[in-house]
Amino acid sequence: MPPAPAPPRYHQVSIEEVGTPLSQVTFVVVDLETTGGSPKDCAITEIGAVKVRGGQVLGEFQTLVDPGHEIPPYISVLTGITSSMVAAAPRIGSVLPAFLEFARGAVLVAHNAPFDLGFLKAACAGSGIAWPAAASVDTAVLARRLLSRDEVPNCKLGTLAPFFSATTSPTHRALDDARATVDVLHGLFERLGPLGVTTLEELTGLTRQIDPERRRKRHLADDVPHGPGVYLFRGPREEPLYVGTSTDLRSRVRSYFSSSEQRSRITEMVALAQRIDTIPCAHALEAAVRELRLIAEHKPRYNRRSRFPERALWVRLTEEPFPRLSVVRRVRPDAGVFLGPFPDRRAADAAVAAVHESLPLRQCTARLSPRTPTSACVLAGMGRCGAPCTGAQSVVEYADVAAVFAAAVTHDPRPLVAPLLARVEHLAAEERYEDAAVLRDRVAVLVRALRRRQRLESLAAVPELVLARPDGDGGWELSVVRFGRLVSAGCTPRGTTVRSVLGTLLATAEMLPNTDGTPTTSVDETELVLRWLEKPGTRLVQLTGTLASPAPGTGAFSGFLSQVEAGRTGQDPFADSRSLGTRARPERIASPA
Structure with missing residues (x-):
């Protein structure tokens, strides 16, 4: 017997590719007559609506x-609706439920939609009725x-109706105008075919403001594949303009040529773009890491984030007989104790100020010698x-004092931080709330920096670990990490074991030349890996070395950080405009006898 034919294979295409065909969309074309032009002091006098789908009228609503x-009087002359005509009519609160039921699940259409929908929304708000979330089209x-x-x-309705040979002429009565708008809508739909607009999603995007030059460049996204990866816009001289990442490259890149992208600098970037390069990736982590590396390498002019990782600031405890704190841009192995990185100078200065509140470290910049005494400062x-x-x-x-800071950075911040929190409580008890808030926010900056540094250092010290996350379709997303750097990435589809592909991943993984304490990657990349590791569902497949957080660490201050975060109320917790000079600080904590 001949072999049975193979069952047909079905491919699920994305909504972005198919969308919702216009022929399958139900539209409710609505028109209102009102007593004036503003819903603040005017009201609705008539509602007319026509429900259509696929060119067929499904129903009408009028009241x-x-x-x-x-x-x-001038409204009565315009519309023909008089006060006596509406004397026995229902109030808007009784009409709205019936209209909303008529329009339920449909796309609302109106000519000059902000006017009609504005009155309807205001009427719902005044009647205590929730306005449904519905798409709208303005003809x-x-x-x-x-x-x-x-x-x-x-583009007035009275001009468009005869142009499209509408069967009903606009008369400033709601139902007549709604019927005329239906014919105008269908006439406009005939213009959409040559433009390739066949779905509701494309239609709603077309009705928004969009630069024609940007729309004309949509062909640049024609060859962009689906799936996770990195995209790179290139300019006239092949220079990188912008680097981004997405879990679906095609959808993300196409959005740059639609009205959903309104950033002025991106509009300028798209106008300059001549080509789009894409790098498909195994999963979102690899895409994020590649994006970070490309931005640091090329420094595209239209990227704002992560362009200059070398400009990050660190607080350094210097290596000298009497060490002090300084803010630096480079981390050098065996050149002292480093805390950071900090996003800006204000955050770094806040952390330094908090340390100086707790420890009597010297703040002068001169190099001191124990054999050459000098005079004391204020x-x-x-x-x-x-x-x-x-x-x-x-x-x-002095080394005993400096050792408190060094221990806080590496494993135990309690001797440094606990006295600061006690001081915050003392200032609050004395009703010195401003000083307490200043000190509290500086301590929060310090504790966050200590927590981040300890977590990243623990990951960066691991020679090798293999991580796996479910991909949501029965397979696994795999990552090989060495000393905090992503060196290999891959996927295992449903029905394939992780071990079956792990050998290939390890064999093809990037080899790191330096493992003697020199950082192998940026802090930002290690933080990306750490976030991926800490997501629910991530599995540790293989480990070489030890992955452990230092004890006791910053866990004891989690409650404090949560309270600070809850009390921010949307404001910058470090936005203290006062100088960090000695006199502006709260009194230093007295060192224990």
């Missing part, structure tokens, strides 16, 4: 509405996009420094 007050805007001045002098007289410059504090005694 007069009692506005609750006299209709102005006036659509006509401006599709018709030229040579065809029609303006900080020594204020009790804010142990005055090692005068010989009052030995190298060993």
Whole structure:
């Protein structure tokens, strides 16, 4: 017997590719008559609506509405609706439920939609009725996009209806105008075919404001594939203009040529773009890492984030007999203790100020020698420094103070932070709330930096680990990480074991030349890997070395950070405009005897 034919294979295409065909969309074309032009002090006098789908009329809705007050004479002359005609009509609160039921699940259409929909929304709000979330189309805007001045002098309904040979003439009565708008809508739909607009999603995008030059460049996205990856816009000289990432490259890149993208700098970038390169990736983590590396390498002019990782700031405890804190841009192995990175100078200065509140570290910039005493500065007289410059504090005694900061950075911040929190409570108890808030926010900056540094260092110290996350379709997303750097990525489809492809991933993984303490990658990349590792569902497949957080770490201060975050109320917690000079700070904590 001949073999049975193979069952047909079905491919699920995306909504972006298919969308909702216009022939399958139900439209409710609505028109209102009102007592004036503003819903703030005017009311609806008539509602007319026509429901259509696929060119066929499915139903009509029409009713007069009692506005609750006299209709102005000039409105009666315009519409033919008088106060006596609406005297026995229902009020808007009784009409709205019936209209909303008639329009349920449909796309609302109106000529000059902000006017009609604005009145309907205001009426719902005044009646305590929730306005449904529904798409809308404005035929006036659509006509401006599709018709030229040579065809029609303006886009008024009275002009468009005869142009499209509408069967009903607009008469400033709601149902007649709605019927005329239906014919105008269908006439405009005939103009959409040559433009390739066949879905509701494309129609709603067309009715929004969009630069024609941007729309003409939509062909640049024709060859962009689906799936996760990185995209790179290139300019006239092949220079990288912008680098981005997405879990669906095709959908994301196409959005740059639609009205959903309104950023002015991106509009300028798209106008310059001549080509789009894409790098498909195994999963979202690989895409994010590649994006980060490409931005750091090319520094595209239209990217704002991660362009200059070398400009990150660090707080360094210097290597000298009497170490001090300084803010630097480079981390050098064996050149002291480093805390960071910090996003800007204000955050770094806030962390330094918090440390100085807790520890009597010297703040002078001169290099001190234990064999050459000098005179003391004002900080020594204020009790804010142990005055090692005068010989009052030995190298060993000063080292004990500096060791508190070093221990806080590596594993135990309690001796550094706990006195600061006690000081915050003391200031609040004395009703010195501004000083308490300043100190609290500086401590929050310090604790966040300590937590971030400890978590990243623990990951960066692991020689190798293999991570797996479910892809949502029965397979797994795999990542090989060495010393905090992503060196290989892959996927295993449904029905394939992780071990069956792990050997290939490990064999083809990037080899790292330096593992002697020199950072192998940027802090931002290690943080991306850490976030992926800590997502629910991530599995640790294989580990070489030890992955562990330092003890006791910053866990004891989680409640404090949560309280600070909850009290931010949308404001910058570090937005303290006062100087960080000595006199502007709260009093230093007295060192224990």
